[in-house]
Amino acid sequence: MNITTAISDEQIKEALSKVFNKNHIVTSQNNLKKLVDKELGKNKKQKSGVSPSRLRNIAISCDFIKLEIHSREGDPDKIMTKCPVCGGILRNVKNLTIWGGEVTIEFSCKNCGYWTGKKKRIPTRYVFHLKKK
Numbered sequence: 001m002n003i004t005t006a007i008s009d010e011q012i013k014e015a016l017s018k019v020f021n022k023n024h025i026v027t028s029q030n031n032l033k034k035l036v037d038k039e040l041g042k043n044k045k046q047k048s049g050v051s052p053s054r055l056r057n058i059a060i061s062c063d064f065i066k067l068e069i070h071s072r073e074g075d076p077d078k079i080m081t082k083c084p085v086c087g088g089i090l091r092n093v094k095n096l097t098i099w100g101g102e103v104t105i106e107f108s109c110k111n112c113g114y115w116t117g118k119k120k121r122i123p124t125r126y127v128f129h130l131k132k133k
């Protein structure tokens with residue numbers, strides 16, 4: 001067992017709010033981790049053991065952060081049930097076009113805003129924005 005205290009979600013949220021007080025945009029997950037680590041390191045001697053995916057999920061849950069997902073096209077035959085961004089449940093959204101009668105099927109995640117069409121979008125980069133109030 002590690003004796004150093006684990007960093008709580010609340011501490012990470014606090015660090016995130018400090019980061020976004022200074023930066024209105026953070027252009028990658030790596031940069032965000034560096035900035036959060038810096039904020040956490042200022043007050044505590046503990047090393048941030050925050051994994052990028054945990055940090056991303058906490059950022060998604062912060063109402064002052066807007067997540068922008070960059071992606072590339074993936075395999076259309078791939079069956080996706082879970083959101084590749086946050087692990088949330090993907091909802092099936094059917095769009096009926098009135099005139100052509102064509103049905104396009106999309107999947108979207110309510111939690112983080114990820115969506116995909118037939119060609120499954122694979123997240124490649126995340127950009128974090130300060131949400132305007």
Ligand SMILES: [Zn+2]
Pocket residue numbers: 083084085086087088109110111112113114
């Ligand atoms: Zn999601």
